[in-house]
Amino acid sequence: MRRTHDISIGEKWQKIADETRDKARAMQPCEQRDELLKKARQLDVAVNLNNWLSAAPKASAK
Numbered sequence: 442m443r444r445t446h447d448i449s450i451g452e453k454w455q456k457i458a459d460e461t462r463d464k465a466r467a468m469q470p471c472e473q474r475d476e477l478l479k480k481a482r483q484l485d486v487a488v489n490l491n492n493w494l495s496a497a498p499k500a501s502a503k
Contacts, residue, residue: 450491451488451491451492451495454484454487454488454491455484455485455488457484458480458481458484458485458488459481461477461478461480461481461484462477462478462481464477465477465478465481
């Protein structure tokens with residue numbers, strides 16, 4: 442049985458990144474906070490790469 446997804450993987454990653462960033466901002470400066478911010482940045486990069494790779498190819502100029 443296959444489940445349909447309501448949101449794309451990019452949207453899911455962006456939601457996780459935003460939640461992770463919010464959690465980190467609520468913390469005092471510490472190593473765990475730095476790790477959460479790093480994870481959020483990595484997810485942002487993954488979202489951008491996913492968007493770039495899944496973009497429709499543009500017609501080449503002839």
